[in-house]
Amino acid sequence: MTSTREQRVDIAIIGGGLVGASLGCALARRIEQMGLSMAVIEAAPLDRQLAEPWQPSFDARASAIACGSARHFETLGVWHAMAEMAAPIRTIHVSERGRLGATRMRAAELGVEALGYVIPNAWMGRVLHGRLGELPLAWHCPATVEEIEPLAEGHRLRLSDGGELQAGLTVLADGGRSGLKERLGIESRERPYDQVALIASVEVSRPHGGVAYERFTPEGPIALLPLQGQAMELVWTHERGQEERRLALSDGDFLAELQRAFGDRAGHFRRVGRRNAYPLSLITARETVRPGLAVLGNAAHSLHPVAGQGFNLALRGVMDLVAAIEAGSERDEWLGSPAVLQDFEARRDSDRHDVIRFSDGLIRLFGLDNPLLSHARAAGLMGLNLVGPLRRTLARRAMGLER
Numbered sequence: 001m002t003s004t005r006e007q008r009v010d011i012a013i014i015g016g017g018l019v020g021a022s023l024g025c026a027l028a029r030r031i032e033q034m035g036l037s038m039a040v041i042e043a044a045p046l047d048r049q050l051a052e053p054w055q056p057s058f059d060a061r062a063s064a065i066a067c068g069s070a071r072h073f074e075t076l077g078v079w080h081a082m083a084e085m086a087a088p089i090r091t092i093h094v095s096e097r098g099r100l101g102a103t104r105m106r107a108a109e110l111g112v113e114a115l116g117y118v119i120p121n122a123w124m125g126r127v128l129h130g131r132l133g134e135l136p137l138a139w140h141c142p143a144t145v146e147e148i149e150p151l152a153e154g155h156r157l158r159l160s161d162g163g164e165l166q167a168g169l170t171v172l173a174d175g176g177r178s179g180l181k182e183r184l185g186i187e188s189r190e191r192p193y194d195q196v197a198l199i200a201s202v203e204v205s206r207p208h209g210g211v212a213y214e215r216f217t218p219e220g221p222i223a224l225l226p227l228q229g230q231a232m233e234l235v236w237t238h239e240r241g242q243e244e245r246r247l248a249l250s251d252g253d254f255l256a257e258l259q260r261a262f263g264d265r266a267g268h269f270r271r272v273g274r275r276n277a278y279p280l281s282l283i284t285a286r287e288t289v290r291p292g293l294a295v296l297g298n299a300a301h302s303l304h305p306v307a308g309q310g311f312n313l314a315l316r317g318v319m320d321l322v323a324a325i326e327a328g329s330e331r332d333e334w335l336g337s338p339a340v341l342q343d344f345e346a347r348r349d350s351d352r353h354d355v356i357r358f359s360d361g362l363i364r365l366f367g368l369d370n371p372l373l374s375h376a377r378a379a380g381l382m383g384l385n386l387v388g389p390l391r392r393t394l395a396r397r398a399m400g401l402e403r
């Protein structure tokens with residue numbers, strides 16, 4: 001029975017982060033032209049952040065966005081705004097400390113303008129929320145879901161702001177941190193990597209020229225991604241236990257340690273912003289669909305950031321869910337019907353499996369400190385440099401141009 005306070009919506013998105021907000025934008029046409037009703041429930045207060053003028057921050061976290069994702073943003077009508085703060089990746093340089101092997105993937109060689117783009121996460125959020133703000137949707141923020149109850153067709157949600165929703169399709173895009181997945185009895189596989197990613201912006205002494213570096217060291221991979229200007233985003237992965245010490249170092253000592261670990265191929269590190277450490281695990285939900293429910297983004301899969309694939313994979317999930325909804329509506333299916341969600345699952349399965357295997361495989365291959373393996377890895381990297389077609393295939397996959 002529907003209570004008087006209960007609002008019926010076709011779709012409720014739990015979590016207005018990068019993935020939930022992208023899904024909202026991807027459904028804009030259905031909302032504006034076909035009357036689809038949508039509610040977004042977001043725990044963090046976002047309104048104030050949107051009201052303030054944009055201040056580029058040296059400390060902002062940024063993500064590598066594949067060309068395929070840029071195309072999806074174009075389809076969503078937000079790429080033009082995203083591109084204002086995007087730094088193109090013209091070359092990817094992969095190397096291993098102490099080995100000769102190095103491989104370069106160049107945009108020009110592949111006939112594309114860029115291999116990908118690096119965009120501050122806060123800017124992406126701002127652009128997506130700006131678009132969401134133009135849509136007639138029920139925006140519950142700040143609010144969380146207190147109770148979730150499966151119904152014959154959909155779910156009933158009771159919110160912390162007093163709201164009650166009955167949704168045909170509920171999308172869990174809460175980053176996996178709300179406990180809702182567990183309350184619904186959806187189990188996850190979790191394998192800690194015993195590694196931590198230390199993230200910071202660094203300034204380099206010479207123009208980066210759009211080069212993204214991935215350097216494998218015995219301690220773990222170091223990625224440097226080009227940002228606008230002379231700054232680069234550092235993702236320094238190392239064994240758990242080192243982070244406290246590295247976070248506590250003075251800026252000068254930290255920069256010197258980074259220089260020793262990375263070498264000088266990017267120039268001299270001159271300045272570092274706020275440092276944050278993220279413990280790393282591979283987490284995958286055992287179920288990503290149920291009647292009336294889909295799990296997206298980090299709630300479905302949280303990957304090692306070495307290959308910069310997490311959000312790119314999630315955005316393809318967003319596009320596939322919308323495609324399954326569109327196909328279902330042509331067959332007069334309700335949004336959360338098993339047929340729609342099985343169609344979505346069928347579209348996702350191999351991509352999700354391949355990307356998880358690819359990034360997990362990189363960690364296993366480069367994370368082991370076995371001298372024989374090191375030679376094999378170096379040979380592999382050099383081989384990669386020689387074998388053009390294979391390298392091109394890898395590059396096209398990393399760019400999101402091929403599955």
Ligand SMILES: Cc1cc2nc3c(=O)[nH]c(=O)nc-3n(C[C@H](O)[C@H](O)[C@H](O)COP(=O)(O)OP(=O)(O)OC[C@H]3O[C@@H](n4cnc5c(N)ncnc54)[C@H](O)[C@@H]3O)c2cc1C
Nearest residue numbers: 015017018019043063064174175178297298308310311312
């Ligand atoms: C160090 C690091 C570097 C990375 N670099 C890259 C990269 O270069 N490229 C790439 O593609 N990916 C990268 N990723 C992965 C990428 O950050 C994630 O895939 C992406 O942020 C997932 O977005 P999400 O919306 O699923 O989750 P989140 O970003 O966690 O968003 C979840 C949202 O849900 C809200 N929420 C939580 N609980 C509730 C609740 N109970 N009710 C309502 N709302 C709730 C939160 O406030 C938040 O806004 C990186 C990840 C890490 C850790």
